[in-house]
Amino acid sequence: MSQFRTKHATRTHLPHLMSNVPDEHQEPIKKMCLKMMSHDAYGKPYEWTSRDFEMGAPLGRGKFGRVYLARERHSHFIVAMKVMFKEEVRKGNVQRQVLREIEIQSRLKHPNILRLLTWFHDDSRIYLALEIASEGELFKHLRNAPNHRFDEPRAAKYTYQVANALNYCHLNNVIHRDLKPENILLTSTDDLKLADFGWSAHTPNNKRKTLCGTLDYLPPEMVDGHSYDDSVDQWCLGILCYEFVVGNPPFESSNSEITYEKIRRLDVHYPSYLSSGAKEIIAGLLRRKSQGRVSLVDVMTNQWIKDGMAKRAAQLQQHFNDGCKENLARN
Numbered sequence: 001m002s003q004f005r006t007k008h009a010t011r012t013h014l015p016h017l018m019s020n021v022p023d024e025h026q027e028p029i030k031k032m033c034l035k036m037m038s039h040d041a042y043g044k045p046y047e048w049t050s051r052d053f054e055m056g057a058p059l060g061r062g063k064f065g066r067v068y069l070a071r072e073r074h075s076h077f078i079v080a081m082k083v084m085f086k087e088e089v090r091k092g093n094v095q096r097q098v099l100r101e102i103e104i105q106s107r108l109k110h111p112n113i114l115r116l117l118t119w120f121h122d123d124s125r126i127y128l129a130l131e132i133a134s135e136g137e138l139f140k141h142l143r144n145a146p147n148h149r150f151d152e153p154r155a156a157k158y159t160y161q162v163a164n165a166l167n168y169c170h171l172n173n174v175i176h177r178d179l180k181p182e183n184i185l186l187t188s189t190d191d192l193k194l195a196d197f198g199w200s201a202h203t204p205n206n207k208r209k210t211l212c213g214t215l216d217y218l219p220p221e222m223v224d225g226h227s228y229d230d231s232v233d234q235w236c237l238g239i240l241c242y243e244f245v246v247g248n249p250p251f252e253s254s255n256s257e258i259t260y261e262k263i264r265r266l267d268v269h270y271p272s273y274l275s276s277g278a279k280e281i282i283a284g285l286l287r288r289k290s291q292g293r294v295s296l297v298d299v300m301t302n303q304w305i306k307d308g309m310a311k312r313a314a315q316l317q318q319h320f321n322d323g324c325k326e327n328l329a330r331n
């Protein structure tokens with residue numbers, strides 16, 4: 001697998017990783033980050049092995065991997081360690097997806113994209129040391145929210161962050177293609193991290209024709225087997241935003257043929273509790289003609305998004321103040 005070693009981060013990428021590290025821990029963490037990122041960039045690659053990490057509690061399980069809390073032995077830097085058995089990857093015939101995930105995710109550096117800090121393998125396993133997103137899958141939070149949906153300010157903030165991440169992907173010729181709440185993780189600071197680049201594609205210019213992604217999120221051009229470009233991600237963002245504010249995707253049905261038909265007919269029902277701003281942005285993204293879809297930059301500067309983000313920030317400040325008051329009352 002060594003031919004897939006990609007360019008690794010350099011010192012200039014540290015500020016993003018170090019932003020939440022308290023002053024007293026800056027030095028050891030910085031040393032560890034530089035060591036993790038050293039690889040080819042410094043001419044003396046550091047070969048990480050599983051012995052460099054203490055494995056902790058399981059964080060979750062995917063089809064081909066188990067994810068554990070892990071701590072780098074020297075710095076105590078916490079990561080999410082995804083461990084995949086080579087045999088399972090081979091049996092599932094997903095070697096390409098795994099390599100794509102490694103290749104793409106180690107190249108993309110954005111605050112709303114889950115960072116792959118380093119990776120290594122031994123005879124039987126592949127290890128991915130990922131940035132930690134301690135609140136886990138966004139899907140779980142959506143299911144636990146009142147009426148299984150987010151209020152509009154929260155939905156607007158999350159839509160902004162996903163648009164921002166996708167815009168960065170597109171600028172780097174990457175299409176995600178598998179957007180859904182299960183592939184988005186949440187941090188302790190209420191920020192989203194786009195994950196799971198197994199289905200994403202590197203697309204220098206040309207249009208693609210592979211059918212992939214989740215049924216509910218498929219855009220009409222993929223349903224009909226036409227070629228498509230990065231505007232498929234705008235469609236998926238529309239579905240995602242709808243799912244945030246309504247609680248389920250717009251074309252959901254027990255029968256895949258009916259879902260396909262609803263997608264083709266653009267058969268979207270907007271519940272009456274939705275604001276006109278929410279409806280407008282969803283409808284702007286869910287356009288049948290891919291060229292007509294609202295651009296990601298327009299999503300980020302949309303008024304409903306901006307107002308929602310300000311309200312979400314105020315909500316979080318209020319939660320924080322209430323928490324402080326509760327603690328003071330207890331002490």
Ligand SMILES: Nc1ncnc2c1ncn2[C@@H]1O[C@H](COP(=O)(O)OP(=O)(O)OP(=O)(O)O)[C@@H](O)[C@H]1O
Nearest residue numbers: 059060061062063064065067080130131132133136
């Ligand atoms: N960086 C992370 N921080 C915190 N939890 C994580 C992190 N990465 C994964 N997890 C947890 O581990 C679970 C499994 O992740 P994994 O990436 O193996 O599978 P998946 O992408 O969810 O599923 P699949 O293998 O079907 O694509 C996630 O659902 C999440 O709960």
